[in-house]
Amino acid sequence: MSDPEFVKVKYRLTEQVARPGGMTAGLASERAQRELAAHAGDAMKSLGGMIGRLEVMCKERTASLDSVYEEGSTILDIAGLFNKRVLCDACYSLCELVDRQRTQKRAEWTSIGVHVSALRLLWTKDGQDPATLKSVVDGLWTITDRLNP
Amino acid sequence: MALDSQIRINLDRSVVLLVDDNPQALEALTAMFRGFGVRKQFKCGSGAEAMHVVKTQELDLIVIDSAMPDMDGYDFVQWLRREAPDAAKFTPVIMLTGHAARTVVEKSRDSGANFVVSKPFTPEVLLQRVFWVAKDERQVVVAEAYVGPDRRFKNLGPPLGVKGRRKDDLSTHVGAAKDPNLDQSDIDMLMRPAKVQL
Numbered sequence: 001m002s003d004p005e006f007v008k009v010k011y012r013l014t015e016q017v018a019r020p021g022g023m024t025a026g027l028a029s030e031r032a033q034r035e036l037a038a039h040a041g042d043a044m045k046s047l048g049g050m051i052g053r054l055e056v057m058c059k060e061r062t063a064s065l066d067s068v069y070e071e072g073s074t075i076l077d078i079a080g081l082f083n084k085r086v087l088c089d090a091c092y093s094l095c096e097l098v099d100r101q102r103t104q105k106r107a108e109w110t111s112i113g114v115h116v117s118a119l120r121l122l123w124t125k126d127g128q129d130p131a132t133l134k135s136v137v138d139g140l141w142t143i144t145d146r147l148n149p
Numbered sequence: 150m151a152l153d154s155q156i157r158i159n160l161d162r163s164v165v166l167l168v169d170d171n172p173q174a175l176e177a178l179t180a181m182f183r184g185f186g187v188r189k190q191f192k193c194g195s196g197a198e199a200m201h202v203v204k205t206q207e208l209d210l211i212v213i214d215s216a217m218p219d220m221d222g223y224d225f226v227q228w229l230r231r232e233a234p235d236a237a238k239f240t241p242v243i244m245l246t247g248h249a250a251r252t253v254v255e256k257s258r259d260s261g262a263n264f265v266v267s268k269p270f271t272p273e274v275l276l277q278r279v280f281w282v283a284k285d286e287r288q289v290v291v292a293e294a295y296v297g298p299d300r301r302f303k304n305l306g307p308p309l310g311v312k313g314r315r316k317d318d319l320s321t322h323v324g325a326a327k328d329p330n331l332d333q334s335d336i337d338m339l340m341r342p343a344k345v346q347l
Contacts, residue, residue: 002292002293004290004291004292004295005290005291005292006288006289006290006291006299007239007288007289007290007291008288008289009239009288009289011209011239011241011282011283011285012163012209013163013209013210013241013279013282013283014283014284016159016160016162016163016209016283017158017159017160017163017279017280017283018159018283019159019162020159021159021161022157022158022159022160022161022186023157023158023159023186024154024155024156024157024158025152025153025154025155025156025157025158025273025276025277025280026154026155028158028160028184028185028186028272028276029154029184029271029272029273029276030184031183031184031185031186032180032181032182032183032184032185032272032275032276033184033271033272034184035180035181035183035184036177036180036181036184036272038180039173039176039177039180042173043173043177046173069250072248073216073247073248074171076247076248076268077169077171077174077214077216077245077247077268078171078173078174078177079268079269080245080247080267080268080269080270081174081177081178081181081268081269081270082177082269083269083270083271084269085269088268088269091247091248092247092248095247095248095250096248099248099250099251103251149251
């Protein structure tokens with residue numbers, strides 16, 4: 001095995017961010033938030049569609065755990081960009097649950113169904129009553145943690 | 150540690166590559182970077198497209214989603230660090246992750262990305278990571294099993310009794326003194342300015 005080599009790298013980005021002009025970090029974040037807000041409506045609509053697909057999977061119980069995981073992971077991806085923290089936490093619990101079920105090669109649709117119903121609730125209540133919604137997410141983690149990683 | 154909101158940042162000449170297989174996520178990322186003042190962005194929906202951009206464009210930053218079909222973000226970074234053209238090999242990468250499945254934990258650790266940002270995040274957090282990347286002074290490690298920024302943020306030196314792998318590695322262990330302590334007059338002698346013949 002050859003020895004590791006250490007290379008000193010100079011990034012162009014380092015010089016660019018320090019160039020005169022630009023804007024304050026506060027303004028940049030604010031502008032980004034505004035730009036992002038223009039996409040939030042469409043994102044919420046498609047999140048609703050994805051939860052709908054999960055609901056169908058739970059009803060039919062024929063989908064593979066990989067498909068459930070992928071759908072959950074996509075919801076997490078989109079919701080995560082819009083900082084939908086509660087929805088992300090619930091979705092993370094679903095992904096973790098399905099990942100554990102995959103490891104144990106055992107699909108348990110009831111617990112997946114509870115997660116999907118909760119996702120629908122959290123999607124509907126987007127941002128309202130954070131304390132209650134957090135308790136819903138805590139409940140989901142209790143279900144997930146029943147399965148050993 | 151939050152980014153100081155008064156700090157100035159100039160990204161208007163930076164060329165950024167954004168990679169996500171989900172068109173909606175890609176649009177959201179584009180919107181964020183537009184807000185940050187980045188004028189030139191390349192958007193790719195797959196690792197293969199991103200490879201092409203890397204080979205043909207000069208990039209300053211790559212932001213990539215970890216979970217993608219065919220070639221995921223981790224595989225892309227591994228390719229970038231090992232097989233991309235030399236000029237592009239060490240382009241800084243910010244990896245965006247959702248849920249980390251058991252099977253990809255090691256892959257993530259060994260991918261060679263500069264920073265991993267887990268979702269959910271706000272534009273402020275992403276901007277902070279961009280800033281961190283710009284200020285990242287870690288050396289790049291090129292080894293058989295890993296190519297990427299040194300994963301040790303603080304170099305505390307090799308463990309006691311282990312020979313360092315870097316030329317400048319020093320152990321933090323000082324050890325017991327071998328020579329007698331200097332007395333004050335010796336120290337004064339060391340400090341006293343002396344005339345030298347030039």
